[in-house]
Structures are given as C-alpha cells and as structure tokens.
Amino acid sequence: MAHIVLPPRWQARENDVTSEHTYRNRRQFIEELGLGVIGMAALGAMGCSMTSFGPLDTIPDNAPREGYPAARNEAFSVPERAVTGRIYASSYNNFYEFDGASKEIWPLTEPYEPFPMTIRVRGLVEKRRTFDVAELIRTMDLEERLYRFRCVEAWAMTVPWTGFPLSKLIERCKPLSRATHVRFVSVNRPNQMEGIRKQHWYPWPYYEALRMEEAMNELAFVVTGMYGEPLPKQNGSPLRLALPWKYGYKGPKAIVRIEFTDQQPGTFWNDLQPLEYGFLSNVNPNIPHPRWSQATETLLETDERVPTQIFNGYDEWVSALYPGEPRRPGRPLAR
Numbered sequence: 001m002a003h004i005v006l007p008p009r010w011q012a013r014e015n016d017v018t019s020e021h022t023y024r025n026r027r028q029f030i031e032e033l034g035l036g037v038i039g040m041a042a043l044g045a046m047g048c049s050m051t052s053f054g055p056l057d058t059i060p061d062n063a064p065r066e067g068y069p070a071a072r073n074e075a076f077s078v079p080e081r082a083v084t085g086r087i088y089a090s091s092y093n094n095f096y097e098f099d100g101a102s103k104e105i106w107p108l109t110e111p112y113e114p115f116p117m118t119i120r121v122r123g124l125v126e127k128r129r130t131f132d133v134a135e136l137i138r139t140m141d142l143e144e145r146l147y148r149f150r151c152v153e154a155w156a157m158t159v160p161w162t163g164f165p166l167s168k169l170i171e172r173c174k175p176l177s178r179a180t181h182v183r184f185v186s187v188n189r190p191n192q193m194e195g196i197r198k199q200h201w202y203p204w205p206y207y208e209a210l211r212m213e214e215a216m217n218e219l220a221f222v223v224t225g226m227y228g229e230p231l232p233k234q235n236g237s238p239l240r241l242a243l244p245w246k247y248g249y250k251g252p253k254a255i256v257r258i259e260f261t262d263q264q265p266g267t268f269w270n271d272l273q274p275l276e277y278g279f280l281s282n283v284n285p286n287i288p289h290p291r292w293s294q295a296t297e298t299l300l301e302t303d304e305r306v307p308t309q310i311f312n313g314y315d316e317w318v319s320a321l322y323p324g325e326p327r328r329p330g331r332p333l334a335r
C-alpha cells in the first residue's frame with residue numbers, strides 16, 4: 001500500500017518557469033533519487049529539462065522564508081527509526097480536497113494558492129480576531145521537531161516538521177476559561193481544489209477538534225514547514241497541525257478557522273463513519289480498525305513493517321490524558 005513508484009511524471013508541465021528556486025529543488029530531487037551527476041546528464045540527454053515539475057516544486061513562491069531552517073528541538077527525537085526521505089513524504093499524501101482515491105496529490109495542487117490566507121478566531125474568546133497567516137508565521141519563533149507520523153491506514157513516516165507549539169497560538173486567541181474544546185476548519189476553495197468539486201458527497205469543508213488539554217499538550221504542533229523549508233501545498237500549506245500521538249486525520253491541513261466551544265464538536269471522519277474513526281483517535285495497536293489490524297505499520301520509503309506503539313511512542317507525554325485507553329489487544333470501536 002505504501003509502495004511508491006518513482007520517478008513521477010517530470011515532463012507533465014511545459015510552461016513552467018525556471019527560477020533559482022525550482023532549479024535547486026530539482027537537483028535535490030534528483031540527488032535524493034540517487035541518480036547523481038551522471039543521472040542528471042543522462043536525463044538531459046533524454047530531453048528532460050530542468051524546468052520539469054516535481055513534488056518539491058509545490059512550495060508556494062510567496063511563502064515566508066524567514067526563520068528556515070529552524071533550530072532542531074532535541075527534546076523530540078525518534079531513536080528507533082530513520083528520517084523518511086523528503087521526496088517520499090511529499091509524494092504520497094492524503095488531502096481529500098484534491099483527491100480521495102489517489103495518494104499522488106501533488107500534481108493536482110497546481111491551481112491552489114495558499115497565500116494570502118487568514119485564520120478567523122471565533123466562539124468562546126475574549127474578542128473575535130483574524131490572523132494573516134504569513135504574518136503569524138513571521139512573528140512566531142519557529143523550531144524543528146522530528147516526529148513519528150501514523151496514518152490510520154497503517155502507513156507511517158518520520159518527519160522533521162517546522163513550526164511552533166499549538167499552545168502559543170491558543171494563547172494569542174485568548175479563549176474564555178469555560179472553553180472545553182477547540183475546533184479547526186480547513187480551507188474551502190472548490191475552484192482551486194478539484195476533490196471538493198468532484199466529491200460532492202463529503203461535508204466540506206474538512207473539520208476537526210480537540211479537547212483543550214490535548215490542544216495545550218506540549219506535543220501539539222502547528223506546522224508551517226518541513227525538511228527546513230516552508231510546507232509544500234500537498235502537505236497542507238499554509239499551515240496544518242501535527243499531533244503525533246493521534247492518527248493523521250486528526251491533524252487538519254490548510255486551517256482557516258479556529259473556534260472555541262463548551263461542547264465536544266463533531267469531526268469530519270467521526271461524523272461520516274463513527275465505528276471506524278473515533279473522536280479521540282489515539283494511535284493504539286490494541287484497537288483494530290474494523291477492516292484491518294493496527295498492530296503494525298508500513299514505513300514509507302523502506303516498506304518495512306514495524307510494530308505500532310501505543311500513543312505512537314508518545315506515552316510519557318500524553319498517557320495522563322487518557323486513563324481509559326486500552327492497554328491490551330481488544331475489539332474495534334463499539335457504539
């Protein structure tokens with residue numbers, strides 16, 4: 001399932017403009033494929049130009065670049081796994097606004113323009129406010145964190161994300177003390193996102209939510225970049241969440257609205273299929289998905305099958321939040 005066929009369609013676009021930036025990414029792309037200088041010469045001979053388009057060329061030109069690459073926060077390391085190659089983390093994606101069937105999302109993101117973007121803060125707050133995302137990114141202290149990432153579909157990767165703690169953003173939002181939950185809504189641009197146009201049966205826009213104490217946990221991270229550069233569009237530009245102890249779908253991409261509530265909000269996948277996708281959705285090998293086991297996962301790039309860890313290996317950060325989390329093999333979610 002996680003197997004990726006590389007290289008992707010380099011010659012897909014003809015009217016691409018060569019810039020220093022795309023040239024650099026192109027070289028890196030080829031180097032990461034292990035073709036080296038000889039490979040580049042061979043591609044040239046085959047008629048592949050340096051202006052072809054690939055998964056690392058989808059970083060928006062107008063994304064803020066100050067603060068990249070950010071210093072690594074060494075409190076977050078993944079000793080038992082190698083860092084996933086950048087090209088893999090940006091070639092195999094879930095982003096239903098573009099397509100729900102294929103994982104090859106990046107070629108579909110061409111019409112999408114993540115900047116400028118604003119985030120509206122609503123609900124139980126002292127005062128409604130609106131953040132300009134580029135300005136928000138520029139005014140936050142960026143750091144890099146190496147996190148495990150686990151999709152509910154049993155593939156996993158290890159990614160150096162750039163961003164800032166979600167708690168810092170929530171402080172700026174000034175929620176009222178009676179807020180118990182925070183809700184996030186993703187961007188809804190059918191004219192730029194063909195998955196929204198084609199999959200009319202989904203309740204767009206994508207929405208997710210956390211309990212306040214989950215959102216304030218040290219691990220909860222607002223992601224603005226990866227691998228030392230701003231986020232590629234397919235990875236959730238301009239800004240998304242990384243919640244490494246939860247399944248990937250709990251981390252919405254391209255957030256445009258944050259709402260504080262005093263009741264548990266609905267979430268996209270839980271509302272659609274409550275017996276398959278819970279509200280909490282903590283990574284847990286003991287709770288099988290009704291259609292597959294969660295005991296192991298496949299690493300992107302190597303296709304190695306490895307055991308799934310409770311809370312994805314983040315037990316010491318989050319176990320106190322979930323006294324009821326099953327610790328022995330059990331059954332799928334029940335009504």
Ligand SMILES: Nc1nc2c(c(=O)[nH]1)N[C@H]1C(S)=C(S)[C@@H](COP(=O)(O)O)O[C@H]1N2
Binds near residue numbers: 095206235250253
């Ligand atoms: N708005 C939005 N956010 C989303 C999704 C989506 O379809 N739409 N997919 C989720 C799922 S299922 C996963 S596994 C991760 C994938 O992140 P990645 O593409 O950076 O690996 O994004 C999550 N966030």
Ligand SMILES: [Mo]
Binds near residue numbers: 094151248
């Ligand atoms: Mo996922």
